[in-house]
Amino acid sequence: MASLVASLLSLFKPFNVFCGVGAYAFWKIFHALYLSPLRNVPGSFWMRISKLPMFIADVRGTERDFMLRNYERYGSVFVMEPRKVAVCDPDDCAMILGSHAFAKDQKYANVDFIEPNVFLTRDPELNKQRRRQIGPVLSAKNLKKMEDTILDAGPRQLVAKWGQVADQGKICYYYDFMLMTFDIIGSLGFGHAQRSLTTGDRRIAHWVKRSFMLLFLQAIAPIAKSWPFKRVLAKSLYADANKLIELGSRAIEQRRELLLKEADANNKPADILQAFIDAEDPESRIQMTKSQVVTETIIGLLAGSDTSSNTLAWTVHLLLMHPQHLERATKEVRAVFARDHTITYEEAQESLPFLEACMFESLRLRPVTSNLPRCIPRGGVVLQGHFIPDGHSCSVSIVAANMSSRVWAHPYKYLPERFLNNNIRKKRVLTFSTGVRVCPGRHLALMEILTTLANILNAFDLKLPEDSLFGPERVDKQTGLPVLMPYSYAITCAPRFPDRDCNVVISKRKD
Numbered sequence: 022m023a024s025l026v027a028s029l030l031s032l033f034k035p036f037n038v039f040c041g042v043g044a045y046a047f048w049k050i051f052h053a054l055y056l057s058p059l060r061n062v063p064g065s066f067w068m069r070i071s072k073l074p075m076f077i078a079d080v081r082g083t084e085r086d087f088m089l090r091n092y093e094r095y096g097s098v099f100v101m102e103p104r105k106v107a108v109c110d111p112d113d114c115a116m117i118l119g120s121h122a123f124a125k126d127q128k129y130a131n132v133d134f135i136e137p138n139v140f141l142t143r144d145p146e147l148n149k150q151r152r153r154q155i156g157p158v159l160s161a162k163n164l165k166k167m168e169d170t171i172l173d174a175g176p177r178q179l180v181a182k183w184g185q186v187a188d189q190g191k192i193c194y195y196y197d198f199m200l201m202t203f204d205i206i207g208s209l210g211f212g213h214a215q216r217s218l219t220t221g222d223r224r225i226a227h228w229v230k231r232s233f234m235l236l237f238l239q240a241i242a243p244i245a246k247s248w249p250f251k252r253v254l255a256k257s258l259y260a261d262a263n264k265l266i267e268l269g270s271r272a273i274e275q276r277r278e279l280l281l282k283e284a285d286a287n288n289k290p291a292d293i294l295q296a297f298i299d300a301e302d303p304e305s306r307i308q309m310t311k312s313q314v315v316t317e318t319i320i321g322l323l324a325g326s327d328t329s330s331n332t333l334a335w336t337v338h339l340l341l342m343h344p345q346h347l348e349r350a351t352k353e354v355r356a357v358f359a360r361d362h363t364i365t366y367e368e369a370q371e372s373l374p375f376l377e378a379c380m381f382e383s384l385r386l387r388p389v390t391s392n393l394p395r396c397i398p399r400g401g402v403v404l405q406g407h408f409i410p411d412g413h414s415c416s417v418s419i420v421a422a423n424m425s426s427r428v429w430a431h432p433y434k435y436l437p438e439r440f441l442n443n444n445i446r447k448k449r450v451l452t453f454s455t456g457v458r459v460c461p462g463r464h465l466a467l468m469e470i471l472t473t474l475a476n477i478l479n480a481f482d483l484k485l486p487e488d489s490l491f492g493p494e495r496v497d498k499q500t501g502l503p504v505l506m507p508y509s510y511a512i513t514c515a516p517r518f519p520d521r522d523c524n525v526v527i528s529k530r531k532d
Protein backbone atom coordinates (compact mmCIF):
# COMPACT_ATOMS: atom_id res chain seq x y z
CA MET A 22 0.00 0.00 0.00
CA ALA A 23 2.76 2.41 1.03
CA SER A 24 4.66 1.70 -2.17
CA LEU A 25 1.51 2.33 -4.26
CA VAL A 26 1.02 5.72 -2.61
CA ALA A 27 4.70 6.51 -3.11
CA SER A 28 4.56 5.67 -6.83
CA LEU A 29 1.36 7.72 -7.24
CA LEU A 30 3.00 10.67 -5.55
CA SER A 31 6.02 10.32 -7.77
CA LEU A 32 3.72 11.06 -10.73
CA PHE A 33 3.27 14.57 -9.38
CA LYS A 34 6.84 15.59 -10.05
CA PRO A 35 7.02 19.11 -11.57
CA PHE A 36 8.08 17.77 -14.95
CA ASN A 37 5.17 15.31 -15.10
CA VAL A 38 2.66 17.95 -14.00
CA PHE A 39 4.03 20.34 -16.62
CA CYS A 40 3.67 17.68 -19.35
CA GLY A 41 0.14 16.81 -18.19
CA VAL A 42 -1.03 20.42 -18.22
CA GLY A 43 0.67 20.98 -21.57
CA ALA A 44 -1.03 17.94 -23.12
CA TYR A 45 -4.41 19.03 -21.76
CA ALA A 46 -3.97 22.57 -23.12
CA PHE A 47 -2.86 21.21 -26.48
CA TRP A 48 -5.93 18.94 -26.65
CA LYS A 49 -8.28 21.81 -25.73
CA ILE A 50 -6.83 24.05 -28.43
CA PHE A 51 -6.69 21.32 -31.05
CA HIS A 52 -10.27 20.31 -30.33
CA ALA A 53 -11.58 23.89 -30.35
CA LEU A 54 -9.86 24.78 -33.63
CA TYR A 55 -10.18 21.56 -35.65
CA LEU A 56 -12.75 19.19 -34.15
CA SER A 57 -15.43 21.19 -32.34
CA PRO A 58 -18.76 21.49 -34.19
CA LEU A 59 -18.49 25.22 -33.41
CA ARG A 60 -15.09 25.60 -35.08
CA ASN A 61 -16.55 27.55 -38.04
CA VAL A 62 -18.75 29.81 -35.93
CA PRO A 63 -17.12 33.25 -35.49
CA GLY A 64 -15.56 34.02 -32.12
CA SER A 65 -12.29 34.75 -30.40
CA PHE A 66 -9.59 32.18 -29.73
CA TRP A 67 -9.96 32.59 -25.95
CA MET A 68 -13.73 32.16 -25.92
CA ARG A 69 -13.34 28.97 -27.97
CA ILE A 70 -11.00 27.33 -25.51
CA SER A 71 -12.20 28.63 -22.16
CA LYS A 72 -15.15 29.95 -20.20
CA LEU A 73 -12.83 32.43 -18.56
CA PRO A 74 -13.51 35.54 -20.72
CA MET A 75 -17.27 35.32 -20.06
CA PHE A 76 -16.65 34.46 -16.41
CA ILE A 77 -14.43 37.53 -15.99
CA ALA A 78 -17.08 39.73 -17.62
CA ASP A 79 -19.68 38.20 -15.25
CA VAL A 80 -17.56 38.77 -12.17
CA ARG A 81 -16.69 42.34 -13.19
CA GLY A 82 -20.35 43.00 -14.00
CA THR A 83 -19.48 44.12 -17.54
CA GLU A 84 -21.61 41.59 -19.40
CA ARG A 85 -23.30 44.28 -21.48
CA ASP A 86 -20.06 45.65 -22.96
CA PHE A 87 -18.72 42.13 -23.45
CA MET A 88 -21.78 41.08 -25.47
CA LEU A 89 -21.97 44.28 -27.52
CA ARG A 90 -18.24 44.30 -28.29
CA ASN A 91 -18.31 40.72 -29.55
CA TYR A 92 -21.57 41.27 -31.43
CA GLU A 93 -20.05 44.26 -33.26
CA ARG A 94 -16.90 42.24 -33.99
CA TYR A 95 -18.26 38.80 -34.88
CA GLY A 96 -21.88 39.35 -35.88
CA SER A 97 -25.19 37.81 -34.88
CA VAL A 98 -23.89 34.42 -33.76
CA PHE A 99 -20.57 33.93 -32.01
CA VAL A 100 -18.89 31.40 -29.76
CA MET A 101 -19.02 32.78 -26.22
CA GLU A 102 -17.81 29.64 -24.41
CA PRO A 103 -16.36 26.36 -25.75
CA ARG A 104 -19.83 24.75 -25.97
CA LYS A 105 -22.05 27.82 -26.09
CA VAL A 106 -23.01 30.38 -28.71
CA ALA A 107 -24.44 33.87 -28.29
CA VAL A 108 -27.56 34.60 -30.31
CA CYS A 109 -28.03 38.26 -31.22
CA ASP A 110 -30.30 38.40 -34.26
CA PRO A 111 -33.80 39.43 -33.12
CA ASP A 112 -35.51 36.83 -35.33
CA ASP A 113 -33.26 34.01 -34.09
CA CYS A 114 -33.90 35.17 -30.52
CA ALA A 115 -37.66 35.13 -31.09
CA MET A 116 -37.46 31.65 -32.67
CA ILE A 117 -35.57 30.25 -29.68
CA LEU A 118 -37.72 31.94 -27.06
CA GLY A 119 -40.85 30.92 -28.95
CA SER A 120 -40.54 27.24 -28.12
CA HIS A 121 -40.32 25.07 -25.02
CA ALA A 122 -37.95 22.84 -27.03
CA PHE A 123 -35.16 25.24 -26.06
CA ALA A 124 -35.30 24.49 -22.33
CA LYS A 125 -33.90 26.87 -19.77
CA ASP A 126 -30.33 26.11 -18.75
CA GLN A 127 -29.68 23.62 -15.93
CA LYS A 128 -28.51 26.54 -13.74
CA TYR A 129 -32.11 27.57 -13.16
CA ALA A 130 -32.97 24.16 -11.72
CA ASN A 131 -29.98 24.21 -9.35
CA VAL A 132 -31.92 26.50 -7.04
CA ASP A 133 -33.73 24.57 -4.32
CA PHE A 134 -34.31 26.79 -1.30
CA ILE A 135 -37.80 27.36 -2.66
CA GLU A 136 -40.21 25.01 -4.40
CA PRO A 137 -40.16 24.51 -8.18
CA ASN A 138 -41.87 27.55 -9.64
CA VAL A 139 -42.85 29.29 -12.85
CA PHE A 140 -39.51 31.06 -13.24
CA LEU A 141 -36.97 28.41 -12.33
CA THR A 142 -38.61 25.27 -13.64
CA ARG A 143 -37.22 23.61 -16.75
CA ASP A 144 -40.29 21.43 -17.04
CA PRO A 145 -42.57 22.80 -19.78
CA GLU A 146 -45.67 21.17 -18.27
CA LEU A 147 -45.20 22.73 -14.83
CA ASN A 148 -44.42 26.07 -16.46
CA LYS A 149 -47.54 25.94 -18.63
CA GLN A 150 -49.75 24.99 -15.71
CA ARG A 151 -48.34 27.72 -13.48
CA ARG A 152 -48.69 30.30 -16.24
CA ARG A 153 -52.32 29.30 -16.67
CA GLN A 154 -52.74 29.86 -12.92
CA ILE A 155 -50.84 33.10 -12.43
CA GLY A 156 -51.00 34.60 -15.94
CA PRO A 157 -54.58 35.91 -15.61
CA VAL A 158 -53.76 37.41 -12.20
CA LEU A 159 -51.07 39.59 -13.77
CA SER A 160 -53.04 40.46 -16.91
CA ALA A 161 -53.59 44.13 -17.74
CA LYS A 162 -57.32 43.70 -17.15
CA ASN A 163 -56.94 42.19 -13.70
CA LEU A 164 -54.28 44.67 -12.63
CA LYS A 165 -56.78 47.45 -13.16
CA LYS A 166 -58.65 46.10 -10.13
CA MET A 167 -55.46 46.50 -8.07
CA GLU A 168 -54.50 49.89 -9.43
CA ASP A 169 -55.44 51.82 -6.30
CA THR A 170 -53.09 49.69 -4.20
CA ILE A 171 -50.37 50.13 -6.82
CA LEU A 172 -50.78 53.90 -6.96
CA ASP A 173 -50.91 54.18 -3.14
CA ALA A 174 -47.74 52.18 -2.56
CA GLY A 175 -46.10 53.64 -5.66
CA PRO A 176 -46.44 57.10 -7.17
CA ARG A 177 -48.63 58.60 -4.42
CA GLN A 178 -46.21 57.53 -1.70
CA LEU A 179 -43.22 58.75 -3.75
CA VAL A 180 -44.76 62.12 -4.60
CA ALA A 181 -45.69 62.65 -0.94
CA LYS A 182 -42.16 61.84 0.19
CA TRP A 183 -40.50 64.00 -2.46
CA GLY A 184 -42.96 66.80 -1.66
CA GLN A 185 -41.42 67.01 1.81
CA VAL A 186 -37.85 67.28 0.56
CA ALA A 187 -38.42 69.30 -2.62
CA ASP A 188 -36.56 72.62 -2.98
CA GLN A 189 -34.00 71.43 -0.42
CA GLY A 190 -31.13 70.24 -2.60
CA LYS A 191 -30.51 66.94 -4.31
CA ILE A 192 -32.00 63.53 -3.61
CA CYS A 193 -30.92 60.04 -4.67
CA TYR A 194 -33.71 58.60 -6.77
CA TYR A 195 -32.17 55.13 -7.04
CA TYR A 196 -33.00 53.99 -3.48
CA ASP A 197 -36.45 55.60 -3.52
CA PHE A 198 -37.40 53.73 -6.68
CA MET A 199 -36.03 50.53 -5.20
CA LEU A 200 -38.05 50.79 -1.98
CA MET A 201 -41.12 51.93 -3.88
CA THR A 202 -41.15 48.88 -6.16
CA PHE A 203 -40.68 46.60 -3.11
CA ASP A 204 -43.63 48.35 -1.52
CA ILE A 205 -45.82 47.85 -4.59
CA ILE A 206 -45.21 44.12 -5.02
CA GLY A 207 -45.00 43.63 -1.25
CA SER A 208 -48.42 45.26 -0.76
CA LEU A 209 -49.95 43.18 -3.54
CA GLY A 210 -48.28 39.92 -2.54
CA PHE A 211 -48.33 40.05 1.25
CA GLY A 212 -51.75 41.59 1.57
CA HIS A 213 -51.03 44.60 3.75
CA ALA A 214 -49.66 48.04 2.96
CA GLN A 215 -45.85 47.98 2.83
CA ARG A 216 -44.39 51.45 3.32
CA SER A 217 -40.64 51.00 3.49
CA LEU A 218 -40.13 54.09 1.32
CA THR A 219 -41.75 56.32 3.93
CA THR A 220 -40.80 54.50 7.12
CA GLY A 221 -37.26 53.66 6.07
CA ASP A 222 -37.83 50.08 7.30
CA ARG A 223 -35.69 48.11 4.88
CA ARG A 224 -36.05 44.69 6.45
CA ILE A 225 -38.10 43.13 3.64
CA ALA A 226 -35.93 44.79 0.99
CA HIS A 227 -32.93 43.28 2.75
CA TRP A 228 -34.44 39.78 2.84
CA VAL A 229 -35.34 40.05 -0.83
CA LYS A 230 -31.79 41.11 -1.75
CA ARG A 231 -30.34 38.27 0.31
CA SER A 232 -32.73 35.72 -1.23
CA PHE A 233 -31.65 36.99 -4.62
CA MET A 234 -28.02 36.41 -3.68
CA LEU A 235 -28.81 32.91 -2.48
CA LEU A 236 -30.67 32.16 -5.69
CA PHE A 237 -27.71 33.37 -7.74
CA LEU A 238 -25.23 31.45 -5.61
CA GLN A 239 -27.12 28.17 -5.80
CA ALA A 240 -27.63 28.61 -9.54
CA ILE A 241 -23.96 29.06 -10.39
CA ALA A 242 -22.41 26.99 -7.58
CA PRO A 243 -24.56 24.02 -6.50
CA ILE A 244 -22.02 23.39 -3.72
CA ALA A 245 -23.81 26.24 -1.92
CA LYS A 246 -26.56 23.68 -1.19
CA SER A 247 -24.20 21.46 0.79
CA TRP A 248 -24.18 21.15 4.57
CA PRO A 249 -21.14 23.43 5.30
CA PHE A 250 -22.71 26.24 3.29
CA LYS A 251 -26.19 25.80 4.73
CA ARG A 252 -25.00 25.52 8.32
CA VAL A 253 -21.90 27.72 8.36
CA LEU A 254 -20.64 29.64 5.33
CA ALA A 255 -23.94 30.90 3.91
CA LYS A 256 -26.00 30.41 7.06
CA SER A 257 -27.16 34.02 7.25
CA LEU A 258 -28.28 33.98 3.59
CA TYR A 259 -30.42 30.93 4.26
CA ALA A 260 -31.77 32.55 7.44
CA ASP A 261 -32.81 35.72 5.58
CA ALA A 262 -34.45 33.73 2.79
CA ASN A 263 -36.38 31.78 5.44
CA LYS A 264 -37.62 35.02 6.98
CA LEU A 265 -39.10 35.96 3.63
CA ILE A 266 -40.74 32.56 3.30
CA GLU A 267 -42.16 32.88 6.84
CA LEU A 268 -43.49 36.33 6.00
CA GLY A 269 -45.31 34.86 3.00
CA SER A 270 -46.74 31.98 5.03
CA ARG A 271 -47.94 34.34 7.75
CA ALA A 272 -49.60 36.53 5.11
CA ILE A 273 -51.66 33.56 3.91
CA GLU A 274 -52.68 32.63 7.47
CA GLN A 275 -53.71 36.20 8.18
CA ARG A 276 -55.71 36.32 4.98
CA ARG A 277 -57.52 33.09 5.90
CA GLU A 278 -58.39 34.52 9.31
CA LEU A 279 -59.60 37.76 7.76
CA LEU A 280 -61.83 35.93 5.32
CA LEU A 281 -63.29 33.79 8.12
CA LYS A 282 -64.28 36.97 9.95
CA GLU A 283 -65.70 38.62 6.84
CA ALA A 284 -69.37 37.92 6.38
CA ASP A 285 -69.35 38.72 2.67
CA ALA A 286 -67.19 36.12 0.89
CA ASN A 287 -67.49 38.04 -2.39
CA ASN A 288 -65.83 41.08 -0.93
CA LYS A 289 -62.32 39.67 -1.04
CA PRO A 290 -59.32 42.01 -1.18
CA ALA A 291 -58.16 42.80 -4.72
CA ASP A 292 -54.49 41.87 -4.57
CA ILE A 293 -52.04 39.29 -5.87
CA LEU A 294 -52.12 37.28 -2.64
CA GLN A 295 -55.86 36.66 -2.88
CA ALA A 296 -55.76 36.13 -6.62
CA PHE A 297 -52.96 33.54 -6.27
CA ILE A 298 -54.84 31.73 -3.47
CA ASP A 299 -57.95 31.55 -5.67
CA ALA A 300 -56.11 30.91 -8.96
CA GLU A 301 -57.15 27.74 -10.73
CA ASP A 302 -55.71 26.06 -13.80
CA PRO A 303 -58.68 26.03 -16.21
CA GLU A 304 -57.49 22.74 -17.75
CA SER A 305 -56.81 20.58 -14.69
CA ARG A 306 -58.85 22.62 -12.17
CA ILE A 307 -55.79 22.45 -9.88
CA GLN A 308 -55.18 25.26 -7.42
CA MET A 309 -51.82 26.15 -5.86
CA THR A 310 -50.93 24.86 -2.42
CA LYS A 311 -50.05 27.29 0.34
CA SER A 312 -46.31 26.89 -0.16
CA GLN A 313 -46.69 27.24 -3.93
CA VAL A 314 -48.51 30.55 -3.41
CA VAL A 315 -45.70 31.72 -1.11
CA THR A 316 -43.06 30.62 -3.61
CA GLU A 317 -44.69 32.36 -6.56
CA THR A 318 -45.13 35.55 -4.53
CA ILE A 319 -41.47 35.52 -3.59
CA ILE A 320 -40.47 34.85 -7.19
CA GLY A 321 -42.59 37.86 -8.21
CA LEU A 322 -40.73 39.98 -5.66
CA LEU A 323 -37.35 38.73 -6.83
CA ALA A 324 -38.14 39.01 -10.54
CA GLY A 325 -40.13 42.21 -10.38
CA SER A 326 -38.67 44.72 -7.97
CA ASP A 327 -35.06 45.36 -9.01
CA THR A 328 -35.97 45.08 -12.68
CA SER A 329 -38.69 47.73 -12.44
CA SER A 330 -36.77 50.09 -10.17
CA ASN A 331 -33.61 49.92 -12.28
CA THR A 332 -35.62 50.61 -15.43
CA LEU A 333 -37.03 53.68 -13.70
CA ALA A 334 -33.55 54.78 -12.64
CA TRP A 335 -32.19 54.41 -16.19
CA THR A 336 -35.15 56.30 -17.64
CA VAL A 337 -34.69 59.26 -15.30
CA HIS A 338 -30.96 59.25 -16.03
CA LEU A 339 -31.55 59.13 -19.80
CA LEU A 340 -34.07 61.98 -19.59
CA LEU A 341 -31.62 64.09 -17.59
CA MET A 342 -28.94 63.37 -20.22
CA HIS A 343 -31.36 64.49 -22.95
CA PRO A 344 -33.01 67.66 -21.60
CA GLN A 345 -34.96 68.26 -24.81
CA HIS A 346 -36.83 64.99 -24.23
CA LEU A 347 -37.29 65.73 -20.52
CA GLU A 348 -38.81 69.10 -21.38
CA ARG A 349 -41.09 67.66 -24.03
CA ALA A 350 -42.30 64.87 -21.72
CA THR A 351 -42.87 67.31 -18.85
CA LYS A 352 -44.85 69.69 -21.07
CA GLU A 353 -46.91 66.79 -22.40
CA VAL A 354 -47.91 65.75 -18.88
CA ARG A 355 -48.70 69.23 -17.63
CA ALA A 356 -50.71 70.18 -20.71
CA VAL A 357 -53.28 67.57 -19.70
CA PHE A 358 -53.21 67.08 -15.94
CA ALA A 359 -53.76 69.39 -13.00
CA ARG A 360 -50.98 69.64 -10.43
CA ASP A 361 -52.63 67.58 -7.69
CA HIS A 362 -54.13 64.91 -9.90
CA THR A 363 -52.89 61.32 -9.56
CA ILE A 364 -52.43 60.07 -13.11
CA THR A 365 -53.67 56.53 -13.67
CA TYR A 366 -52.21 54.04 -16.11
CA GLU A 367 -55.11 54.33 -18.52
CA GLU A 368 -54.89 58.13 -18.49
CA ALA A 369 -51.15 58.00 -19.08
CA GLN A 370 -51.52 55.53 -21.95
CA GLU A 371 -54.21 57.68 -23.55
CA SER A 372 -52.66 61.11 -23.11
CA LEU A 373 -48.91 60.67 -22.81
CA PRO A 374 -47.61 59.02 -25.98
CA PHE A 375 -44.24 60.76 -25.80
CA LEU A 376 -43.57 59.78 -22.19
CA GLU A 377 -44.56 56.21 -23.00
CA ALA A 378 -42.17 56.33 -25.96
CA CYS A 379 -39.38 57.49 -23.59
CA MET A 380 -40.09 54.49 -21.37
CA PHE A 381 -39.88 52.03 -24.28
CA GLU A 382 -36.71 53.65 -25.59
CA SER A 383 -35.10 53.25 -22.15
CA LEU A 384 -36.19 49.62 -22.02
CA ARG A 385 -34.57 49.11 -25.44
CA LEU A 386 -31.36 51.05 -24.89
CA ARG A 387 -30.66 50.00 -21.29
CA PRO A 388 -32.39 46.64 -20.82
CA VAL A 389 -31.98 45.60 -17.22
CA THR A 390 -31.94 41.95 -18.29
CA SER A 391 -29.16 40.51 -20.38
CA ASN A 392 -28.44 36.90 -21.37
CA LEU A 393 -31.14 34.23 -21.34
CA PRO A 394 -29.37 30.84 -21.43
CA ARG A 395 -31.10 27.96 -23.24
CA CYS A 396 -30.22 24.37 -24.24
CA ILE A 397 -30.07 23.35 -27.90
CA PRO A 398 -32.75 20.68 -28.48
CA ARG A 399 -32.33 17.25 -30.03
CA GLY A 400 -31.61 17.56 -33.75
CA GLY A 401 -29.73 20.83 -33.29
CA VAL A 402 -30.53 24.15 -34.87
CA VAL A 403 -29.23 26.27 -37.74
CA LEU A 404 -28.45 29.87 -36.77
CA GLN A 405 -27.27 32.32 -39.44
CA GLY A 406 -26.14 29.36 -41.56
CA HIS A 407 -24.22 27.65 -38.73
CA PHE A 408 -25.37 24.26 -37.47
CA ILE A 409 -25.31 24.05 -33.67
CA PRO A 410 -25.80 20.45 -32.49
CA ASP A 411 -27.63 19.32 -29.36
CA GLY A 412 -25.52 18.95 -26.27
CA HIS A 413 -24.49 22.57 -26.80
CA SER A 414 -26.20 25.62 -25.40
CA CYS A 415 -26.93 29.17 -26.42
CA SER A 416 -27.54 32.49 -24.77
CA VAL A 417 -30.13 34.84 -26.15
CA SER A 418 -28.56 38.29 -25.89
CA ILE A 419 -31.28 40.82 -25.19
CA VAL A 420 -28.72 43.63 -25.11
CA ALA A 421 -27.42 42.83 -28.60
CA ALA A 422 -30.84 42.08 -30.12
CA ASN A 423 -32.11 45.45 -28.89
CA MET A 424 -29.18 47.08 -30.70
CA SER A 425 -29.64 45.32 -34.02
CA SER A 426 -29.12 47.88 -36.76
CA ARG A 427 -31.29 45.69 -39.00
CA VAL A 428 -34.27 46.66 -36.86
CA TRP A 429 -33.25 49.92 -35.17
CA ALA A 430 -31.88 52.96 -37.02
CA HIS A 431 -29.09 54.66 -34.99
CA PRO A 432 -29.33 51.95 -32.33
CA TYR A 433 -27.03 53.68 -29.82
CA LYS A 434 -29.04 56.92 -29.86
CA TYR A 435 -31.79 57.67 -27.36
CA LEU A 436 -34.61 58.40 -29.82
CA PRO A 437 -38.02 58.05 -28.13
CA GLU A 438 -39.75 59.27 -31.31
CA ARG A 439 -39.17 55.87 -32.91
CA PHE A 440 -41.97 54.49 -30.73
CA LEU A 441 -44.53 57.24 -31.35
CA ASN A 442 -47.69 55.71 -32.82
CA ASN A 443 -45.82 52.49 -33.42
CA ASN A 444 -47.06 49.54 -31.43
CA ILE A 445 -45.25 47.06 -33.66
CA ARG A 446 -41.90 48.56 -32.68
CA LYS A 447 -42.80 48.27 -28.99
CA LYS A 448 -43.24 44.54 -29.49
CA ARG A 449 -39.76 44.26 -31.00
CA VAL A 450 -38.11 45.37 -27.76
CA LEU A 451 -36.95 42.10 -26.19
CA THR A 452 -36.35 43.35 -22.65
CA PHE A 453 -39.29 41.37 -21.26
CA SER A 454 -38.26 38.38 -23.39
CA THR A 455 -40.88 37.01 -25.80
CA GLY A 456 -42.59 33.73 -26.67
CA VAL A 457 -43.55 30.92 -24.34
CA ARG A 458 -41.73 32.27 -21.27
CA VAL A 459 -42.28 35.96 -21.84
CA CYS A 460 -42.34 37.92 -18.58
CA PRO A 461 -45.84 37.54 -17.09
CA GLY A 462 -45.18 40.60 -14.89
CA ARG A 463 -44.62 42.98 -17.79
CA HIS A 464 -48.04 44.67 -17.50
CA LEU A 465 -47.43 45.38 -13.84
CA ALA A 466 -43.93 46.69 -14.57
CA LEU A 467 -45.16 48.99 -17.35
CA MET A 468 -47.97 50.24 -15.13
CA GLU A 469 -45.57 51.02 -12.27
CA ILE A 470 -42.98 52.70 -14.47
CA LEU A 471 -45.32 54.83 -16.56
CA THR A 472 -47.49 56.03 -13.67
CA THR A 473 -44.42 56.84 -11.57
CA LEU A 474 -42.79 58.86 -14.35
CA ALA A 475 -46.03 60.67 -15.20
CA ASN A 476 -46.76 61.61 -11.61
CA ILE A 477 -43.28 62.84 -10.74
CA LEU A 478 -43.06 64.94 -13.90
CA ASN A 479 -46.48 66.34 -13.10
CA ALA A 480 -45.51 67.33 -9.57
CA PHE A 481 -41.83 68.29 -9.82
CA ASP A 482 -39.24 69.98 -12.00
CA LEU A 483 -36.19 67.74 -12.32
CA LYS A 484 -32.69 69.11 -12.76
CA LEU A 485 -29.18 67.66 -12.67
CA PRO A 486 -27.14 68.69 -9.62
CA GLU A 487 -24.34 71.15 -10.35
CA ASP A 488 -21.70 68.64 -9.28
CA SER A 489 -23.03 65.80 -11.47
CA LEU A 490 -20.22 63.92 -13.22
CA PHE A 491 -22.52 63.25 -16.15
CA GLY A 492 -24.55 65.68 -18.18
CA PRO A 493 -25.78 66.37 -21.73
CA GLU A 494 -22.63 68.32 -22.54
CA ARG A 495 -20.29 65.45 -21.60
CA VAL A 496 -20.27 63.50 -24.84
CA ASP A 497 -18.28 60.59 -26.18
CA LYS A 498 -15.62 61.90 -28.57
CA GLN A 499 -16.25 59.19 -31.16
CA THR A 500 -20.03 58.97 -31.16
CA GLY A 501 -21.00 62.46 -30.02
CA LEU A 502 -23.58 60.88 -27.70
CA PRO A 503 -23.89 61.71 -23.99
CA VAL A 504 -21.73 59.48 -21.79
CA LEU A 505 -24.02 57.46 -19.53
CA MET A 506 -23.29 56.57 -15.92
CA PRO A 507 -21.45 53.25 -15.48
CA TYR A 508 -23.43 50.12 -14.76
CA SER A 509 -22.89 46.81 -13.10
CA TYR A 510 -24.64 43.51 -13.71
CA ALA A 511 -25.68 41.44 -10.74
CA ILE A 512 -28.42 39.59 -12.60
CA THR A 513 -29.99 42.97 -13.46
CA CYS A 514 -28.21 45.97 -14.96
CA ALA A 515 -27.99 48.56 -12.21
CA PRO A 516 -26.20 51.89 -11.89
CA ARG A 517 -22.72 51.09 -10.57
CA PHE A 518 -22.37 54.07 -8.23
CA PRO A 519 -25.94 55.06 -7.39
CA ASP A 520 -24.96 57.33 -4.49
CA ARG A 521 -22.72 59.32 -6.80
CA ASP A 522 -24.62 59.18 -10.10
CA CYS A 523 -28.35 58.89 -9.34
CA ASN A 524 -28.98 62.32 -7.85
CA VAL A 525 -31.48 64.89 -8.97
CA VAL A 526 -32.54 68.31 -7.74
CA ILE A 527 -36.31 68.46 -7.44
CA SER A 528 -38.48 71.50 -7.01
CA LYS A 529 -42.26 71.71 -6.83
CA ARG A 530 -44.07 72.51 -10.06
CA LYS A 531 -44.79 76.28 -10.13
CA ASP A 532 -47.50 76.71 -12.78
Ligand code: HEM
Pocket residue numbers: 139140141148152159206320321322324325326328329332389390393394452453454457458459460461462463465466
Ligand atom coordinates in the same frame (compact mmCIF):
# COMPACT_ATOMS: atom_id res chain seq x y z
C1 HEM B 1 -38.93 46.13 -15.97
C2 HEM B 1 -39.33 45.08 -15.31
C3 HEM B 1 -39.13 43.65 -15.74
C4 HEM B 1 -38.30 43.13 -16.70
C5 HEM B 1 -37.35 43.87 -17.61
C6 HEM B 1 -38.51 41.70 -16.72
C7 HEM B 1 -37.88 40.83 -17.59
C8 HEM B 1 -38.09 39.46 -17.61
C9 HEM B 1 -37.41 38.54 -18.50
C10 HEM B 1 -36.37 38.91 -19.54
C11 HEM B 1 -37.87 37.30 -18.24
C12 HEM B 1 -37.42 35.99 -18.90
C13 HEM B 1 -36.38 35.34 -18.03
C14 HEM B 1 -35.85 34.05 -18.59
O1 HEM B 1 -36.33 33.53 -19.58
O2 HEM B 1 -34.91 33.54 -17.97
C15 HEM B 1 -38.83 37.42 -17.18
C16 HEM B 1 -39.51 36.36 -16.64
C17 HEM B 1 -40.35 36.48 -15.56
N1 HEM B 1 -40.74 37.64 -14.93
FE1 HEM B 1 -40.18 39.51 -15.41
N2 HEM B 1 -39.44 41.38 -15.78
C18 HEM B 1 -39.86 42.54 -15.15
C19 HEM B 1 -40.81 42.66 -14.17
C20 HEM B 1 -41.49 41.61 -13.60
C21 HEM B 1 -42.50 41.72 -12.58
C22 HEM B 1 -43.03 43.04 -12.01
C23 HEM B 1 -42.88 40.45 -12.25
C24 HEM B 1 -43.90 39.94 -11.27
C25 HEM B 1 -44.76 40.50 -10.61
C26 HEM B 1 -42.12 39.54 -13.08
C27 HEM B 1 -42.22 38.17 -13.04
C28 HEM B 1 -41.59 37.30 -13.91
C29 HEM B 1 -41.75 35.85 -13.86
C30 HEM B 1 -42.62 35.07 -12.88
C31 HEM B 1 -40.98 35.33 -14.91
C32 HEM B 1 -40.80 33.86 -15.30
C33 HEM B 1 -41.66 33.48 -16.49
C34 HEM B 1 -41.41 32.09 -17.00
O3 HEM B 1 -40.29 31.61 -16.91
O4 HEM B 1 -42.35 31.50 -17.53
N3 HEM B 1 -41.29 40.28 -13.88
N4 HEM B 1 -38.95 38.75 -16.82
